[in-house]
Amino acid sequence: MAATARILDFLRDRRPEGPCLVVDLEVIEENYKAFTRAMPDTRIFYAVKANPDPEILKLLAGLGSCFDTASVAEIEMALNAGATPDRISFGNTIKKERDIARAHQYGIAMFAVDCVEEVEKVARAAPGARVFCRILTDGAGAEWPLSRKFGCDPDMAADVLLHAHALGLNAYGISFHVGSQQTRLGAWDTALEQSKAIFDVLAGHGITLSMVNLGGGFPTKYLKSVPGTGAYANAIHESLAKHFGNAIPETIIEPGRGMVGNAGVIKAEVILVSRKHANDNQRWVYLDIGKFGGLAETMDEAIRYPITTLRDDDAKLPCVIAGPTCDSADVLYEKAPYDLPVTLTVGDEVLIEATGAYTTTYASVAFNGFAPLQSYVI
Numbered sequence: 001m002a003a004t005a006r007i008l009d010f011l012r013d014r015r016p017e018g019p020c021l022v023v024d025l026e027v028i029e030e031n032y033k034a035f036t037r038a039m040p041d042t043r044i045f046y047a048v049k050a051n052p053d054p055e056i057l058k059l060l061a062g063l064g065s066c067f068d069t070a071s072v073a074e075i076e077m078a079l080n081a082g083a084t085p086d087r088i089s090f091g092n093t094i095k096k097e098r099d100i101a102r103a104h105q106y107g108i109a110m111f112a113v114d115c116v117e118e119v120e121k122v123a124r125a126a127p128g129a130r131v132f133c134r135i136l137t138d139g140a141g142a143e144w145p146l147s148r149k150f151g152c153d154p155d156m157a158a159d160v161l162l163h164a165h166a167l168g169l170n171a172y173g174i175s176f177h178v179g180s181q182q183t184r185l186g187a188w189d190t191a192l193e194q195s196k197a198i199f200d201v202l203a204g205h206g207i208t209l210s211m212v213n214l215g216g217g218f219p220t221k222y223l224k225s226v227p228g229t230g231a232y233a234n235a236i237h238e239s240l241a242k243h244f245g246n247a248i249p250e251t252i253i254e255p256g257r258g259m260v261g262n263a264g265v266i267k268a269e270v271i272l273v274s275r276k277h278a279n280d281n282q283r284w285v286y287l288d289i290g291k292f293g294g295l296a297e298t299m300d301e302a303i304r305y306p307i308t309t310l311r312d313d314d315a316k317l318p319c320v321i322a323g324p325t326c327d328s329a330d331v332l333y334e335k336a337p338y339d340l341p342v343t344l345t346v347g348d349e350v351l352i353e354a355t356g357a358y359t360t361t362y363a364s365v366a367f368n369g370f371a372p373l374q375s376y377v378i
Contacts (some may be wrong), residue, residue, distance in 0.1 A: 002306075002353060003265040003308075003314075003351055003353060004024045004027060005025070006024050006026065006378055007022045007024050007236075007378070009215070009224070010022055010378050011267055013337075014377065016267065016280075016374065017067065018269075018371065018374060019266060019267065019268045019269070019287075019288050019289035019293060019294075019373060019374070020266065020267050020290065020373065020374040020375065020376060021058065021264050021265070021266050021294070021355060021356070021359055021360055021373055021374070021376070022264065022265055022266075022267065022375075022376045022377075022378065023051070023053065023260065023263050023264070023356050023375065023376070023377045023378070024263050024264075024378055025055065025056070025059050025266040025269055025377060025378065026057060027258055027262060027263035027356075028060070028259060028263045028356075029059060029063065030378070031255075031258065031259050031260070031262070031263070032044070032060060032063050032065060032091040033063075034228075034229045034230075035218075035229055035255060035258075035259070036055045036074055036240055037230075037251075037281065037294060038229045038230045038232075038233035038235065038238075039233045039236075039251075039253065041185050041251070042077050042214070042251045042252060042253055043066055043088055043250075043251075043253075044065050044066060044252070044253055044255065044269065045065070045066040045067055045068040045091070045252050045253065045254045045255045046060050046065045046066070046067050046068065046255065046256065046259055047068045047075060047216055047255065047256030047259075048068065048069050048070070048074040048078060048256075048258055049070050049074065049254030049256060049361060050257055050259065050261075050357040050364070051256075051260045051264070051356055051359075051360060051361065052074060052077050052361065053360070053375060053377050054077070054080070054081060055137050055377040056075055056083045056260060056377060057078060058078045058082060059079075060081075060259075060271060061078070061081040061082040061083045061177070063083065065083075065087075066083070066087040066088065066089070066252070067087060067088050067089070068069075068089050068091040068254040068256075069088055069089065069090055069091060069092075070090075070091060070182040071099065072099045072102050072103060075090065075103055075106055075108060076106075079106065081098060082105075085107030085108050085109065085303075086107070086109065086191075088106055088108050088110075089108075089110045089111075089112070089252075090103050090110065090112065091112045091119060091175075091213075091254065092112065092136055092352070093112045093113060093150050093151070094118075094150075095111075095113040095118070096250050097121045097124065097125050098125070100121055100122055100125035100126050101125035101126065103126065104125060104126035104129065107355045108126075108129075109125060109126070109128075109130055110129065110130045110131075110132070110135055110172065111126060111129055111130070111132075112131070112132055112133075112175055112213075113131045113132070113133055113134070113160060113164065114133060114134045114135075114150060114151050114152045114254060115152055116160055116163045118161075118169065119131060119160060119164045119169065120167065121139050122164075122166035122169060122339040122340070123168060123169055124154065127168060127169075128168060128169065129169055129170065129171065130169070130170040130172035131164045131169050131170065131171065132151070132172045132173040132174060132175045132211060132213055133152065133155045133157045133160045133161050133164075133173075133174055133175065133198075133277035134150055134151040134174075134175040134176060134177070134213075135151050135152060135153070135157050135174060135175070135176050135191065135195070135228070136148070136150075136151040136152060136153055136154070136239065137176050137177065137178050137179070137187075137190070137191050137197075140156075140179075140184065140187070141283055143214075150177070150212045151157050151175075151176065151177075153295050153302055154194040154197070154198060156182035157174065157198050157199040158198050159201060159254050161198070161202060161207070162202070162205060162207070163218075164235065165207055166313075167209050171202065171207055172209065172210055172211055173209050173211030173212055173213060173250070174194075174195040174209065174211075174213070175212075175213035175214070175215060176191040176194075176195070176201070176213070176214075176215055177215035177216055177217060177254075178191060178215060178217040179217055179322055180216060180217060180256075180257055181217070181219045181220070181222075181257060181302075181303065182217035182218070182256070183219060183224075183227075184221060185227055185231055185232060185235040185331055186235060186239075187217065188214060188235065188239055189235075189239040189242075189370075192212065192236075192239045192240060192242075192243050192244075193243050195212050195241075195243070196243040196244055198233055199244075199249070201368050209249065210249055210250050211249055211252065212240075212249050212250070212252075212331055213251075213252050213253075213254065214236060214251055214252065214253045214254075214318045215254050216253070216254045216255055216257070216258070218232060218253070218257070218258030218259075219257065219258060219261075220257050220258055220261030220262045220264060220354050220356075220357065221348045221354060222303060222304055222305055222306060222354050223304045223305075223306055228316055229258070247320075256357055256358075257358065258278050258356040259353075259357075260353050260356040260357045261356050261357040262356065263351050263361070264350040264354070264355045264356025264357070265351050265352065265354075265355060265356075266289060266294070266295075266351070266355045266359065266373075267349060267350075267351060267352075268287045268289045268349070268350050268351075269287065269288045269347065269348070269349055269350070270285060270286070270287060270344060270346055270347065270348045270349075270350065271278045271286050271287065271288050271324060272284075272285075272286040272344065272346060273285050273286070273319075273344060273345060273346060274286075277294075281317070282319060282320065282337065283316065283317070283319040283320070283340075284319065284320045284321075284322060285319045285320070285322070285340060285344060286322050286323070286324060287321065287322070287323060287324065287332075287350065288324050289323060289324070289352075289373070290322060290323010290324055290325055290330040290331075290332060291323055291325075291326065291327075291329060291331075291332065291365055292323065292325050292328050292330060292363070292367040292368070292370070293323060293324075293359060293363055293364070293370060293373055294330060294355075294359035294373040295323070295352070295355075295359065295362075296358070296362035297331065297358055297362070298332040301332075301333055301334075301335055301336055304333070304336070305352045305354055305355060306352075306353040306354060307321070307338060307340070307350055307351070307352050307353070307357070308350065308351045308353065309340065309341055309344060309348060309349070309350045309351075310348070311341035311343050311344055311348065312341060314341040314342060315342050315343075316339040316340055316341050317339065317340070317342050317343065318337035318339055318343050319337055319338060319339075319340050320333065320334045320337055321334075321337075321338055321340075322348075324368075324370065325367060325368045325370065326368055327367075327368075329349075335368065349365070359373060360372075360373050360375045
């Protein structure tokens, strides 16, 4: 989504100094309502890590959202925004035992696990809690895959949940994540088939699982068009019906990028346009924001943000785009250069669109002395 009129008005009237993110709450509200319309029987657990701005969390809490959190700090953010403990999940599978205990003290009763060792920590620190086991997926079709680090082999998940049950925990369900910015409508199908098989194994032991956490993966539009929320919802419902029949379990989703990505725009400034050789036709355009200023998802050029300028009606040629820091890794786009106006020059402002997710939280505190990315929520 291009910058909204509200964002453009804000930038024109306020003229903020330095690179900054501006987020339009009206877009987030529209996105939340689109999810609830498309998946009315599914609870929404917003992934706080995508953008934890207090105004965003307060808006979503007021709309009825639940929250997926990765740390005690995020739990406290969700509570401060007005969420009750029953609307918060501790979804990180890698937790310190004392953090589990702190969450339990806050009243959090739902925890993610992916191994028996994590189950044992939860059993000691949060007795009687609900646990759901995350299984591995291959992430095929995702622009930002999340495979390998999180989750266990589906064949192992039943043993993890049986161990949880034996330790007095509530073996609650299965979780998976098909990869961030998932572009395949059918990406959820195999994981749901595997989930049903685990449900059946537990049922054979007299344990009824109740929930499937469908994770995130819902995309936002960058340079390429993506299917709408309704298309994903229809594909997921078809897979649920195919594998679970009339016994469809409780479901939850954890949208992050799909909730806030298209609600934000970064205003940046050109600080240098140069060439590497006297007869080089390829320009290097250096911005006052780069990988360490909030654009970490340009790593391997995985996420390709739309970039617009006031000179877009002029002729364009490919160029390399880089950040301002003294680090050779701070190059945003080189393998697949961007077409930018040949008239682009020092001092020109550019808008980096669809940057509402995973920018402020990825920005370094003060690498090379540059200030963290400023954020405005309107």
